[in-house]
Amino acid sequence: MIGVIDYEAGNLASVTNALRSIDAGVVVSSDARELSRCSGIILPGVGAAPLAMRSLERRDLIGFIRTLEVPFLGICLGMQVLYDESREGNTKCLGIVSGTIEEFDASASRVPHMGWNKVIFTKTPGENAHFYFAHSYYAPIGPATTATTECGVSFSAAMRKGNYFGVQFHPEKSGPAGLRLLRGFCDLCESFQR
Amino acid sequence: MLTKRVIPCLDIRDGRVVKGKRFENLVDVGDPAALAARYSDEGADELVILDISASLQERRPFFEIVRAVAREVAIPLTVGGGIRTIDDITELLHAGADKVTLNTVLVDDPRLLSRAAERVGSQALVASIDATGGRSVRVKSATQETRLDAVEWGRQLVSYGAGELLVTSIDRDGMKSGYDCDLLRALHESVRVPIVASGGAGTKEHILDALEAGNADAVLAASIFHFGEIPIRELKVFLKSRGVAVRI
Numbered sequence: 001m002i003g004v005i006d007y008e009a010g011n012l013a014s015v016t017n018a019l020r021s022i023d024a025g026v027v028v029s030s031d032a033r034e035l036s037r038c039s040g041i042i043l044p045g046v047g048a049a050p051l052a053m054r055s056l057e058r059r060d061l062i063g064f065i066r067t068l069e070v071p072f073l074g075i076c077l078g079m080q081v082l083y084d085e086s087r088e089g090n091t092k093c094l095g096i097v098s099g100t101i102e103e104f105d106a107s108a109s110r111v112p113h114m115g116w117n118k119v120i121f122t123k124t125p126g127e128n129a130h131f132y133f134a135h136s137y138y139a140p141i142g143p144a145t146t147a148t149t150e151c152g153v154s155f156s157a158a159m160r161k162g163n164y165f166g167v168q169f170h171p172e173k174s175g176p177a178g179l180r181l182l183r184g185f186c187d188l189c190e191s192f193q194r
Numbered sequence: 195m196l197t198k199r200v201i202p203c204l205d206i207r208d209g210r211v212v213k214g215k216r217f218e219n220l221v222d223v224g225d226p227a228a229l230a231a232r233y234s235d236e237g238a239d240e241l242v243i244l245d246i247s248a249s250l251q252e253r254r255p256f257f258e259i260v261r262a263v264a265r266e267v268a269i270p271l272t273v274g275g276g277i278r279t280i281d282d283i284t285e286l287l288h289a290g291a292d293k294v295t296l297n298t299v300l301v302d303d304p305r306l307l308s309r310a311a312e313r314v315g316s317q318a319l320v321a322s323i324d325a326t327g328g329r330s331v332r333v334k335s336a337t338q339e340t341r342l343d344a345v346e347w348g349r350q351l352v353s354y355g356a357g358e359l360l361v362t363s364i365d366r367d368g369m370k371s372g373y374d375c376d377l378l379r380a381l382h383e384s385v386r387v388p389i390v391a392s393g394g395a396g397t398k399e400h401i402l403d404a405l406e407a408g409n410a411d412a413v414l415a416a417s418i419f420h421f422g423e424i425p426i427r428e429l430k431v432f433l434k435s436r437g438v439a440v441r442i
Contacts, residue, residue, distance in 0.1 A: 136357070
């Protein structure tokens with residue numbers, strides 16, 4: 001069972017629709033006890049960092065996320081909040097990955113970075129394909145970066161630190177390639193459980 | 195490199211996809227969820243669904259149809275028509291929309307964009323501009339005139355928090371005479387957010403023009419896709435052969 005964290009800043013239906021379309025079992029919840037029974041956790045993200053952090057705090061989910069042992073996948077904002085802090089509202093984030101989420105420079109490219117961009121996996125195996133992005137802030141390339149793309153600047157399209165995975169793009173909105181990535185995450189969760 | 199997007203638009207009235215000319219003379223095209231699934235499979239980069247009678251009838255948006263369409267597609271979904279409040283916006287995002295497009299409400303309350311941006315982020319907020327006679331803005335499905343200039347209005351909407359502009363030429367809607375590239379270019383030079391061109395697609399060359407001469411980041415079209423005149427894949431192969439970056 002994959003647990004999808006229900007908080008105000010999420011695009012829940014998109015993620016749960018995608019997971020159901022690949023026949024993954026899904027639990028949508030904001031209750032740490034219920035989520036702790038899942039073999040993997042997804043933190044979706046549409047929204048703004050300050051509100052997202054407040055919502056996680058209010059639901060007592062910060063400690064839960066920080067101490068997870070099962071695979072975790074943060075999507076878009078759900079990946080950004082894994083870092084130390086975000087320039088968006090100068091928000092203190094979860095601090096699982098070191099670094100600061102930066103804002104795109106609108107003089108170098110159109111902002112938001114909106115649409116399908118080619119993602120190149122540089123570390124872990126992954127499918128170099130077009131994925132869908134929609135964001136104005138980004139994670140600079142760092143030790144955790146596993147894939148990159150560019151929008152005026154090269155940045156992290158995907159990252160990993162231990163059992164924490166993150167993608168800046170929206171696999172749930174990236175057609176067949178995105179669904180294959182989600183399937184891969186679900187398979188990882190299942191093998192972890194065994 | 196960020197690719198240019200090809201976006202079929204589903205205008206919806208009474209639960210069915212319809213298409214007209216200059217916002218009038220509507221004909222039935224089909225079922226929203228079935229058509230959405232087809233376009234998703236054929237390589238559409240995004241879908242826009244618009245409830246074209248909600249503003250006129252002062253109804254709330256069509257949540258059920260959004261849920262039905264969202265279940266069928268794994269590509270981004272933008273929803274518009276009749277959106278008036280933050281609750282409408284968050285409820286649509288929960289129903290499966292990835293972005294909402296706002297139009298009529300912004301004339302009275304442009305700050306709705308700022309309030310919504312704090313809640314859902316600018317990347318989920320599209321502002322729609324319907325223009326006639328070049329740069330005169332109209333609202334309520336083009337039935338009501340305003341004193342706004344499309345380019346100045348676009349600039350204001352972006353400053354309030356719009357993350358994208360959907361620019362429709364009312365005069366060219368359904369007429370297949372080509373997009374209004376002058377208007378698109380003027381907006382492109384005035385704002386830094388992505389611009390979606392709409393109204394006037396009749397041939398593949400029109401679409402190439404909107405992307406090149408008009409500098410649009412995405413093209414929206416309805417008739418040419420609904421009536422099978424230009425298959426999406428064929429359009430993308432054509433664009434690629436002309437040097438446009440597209441996802442195939």
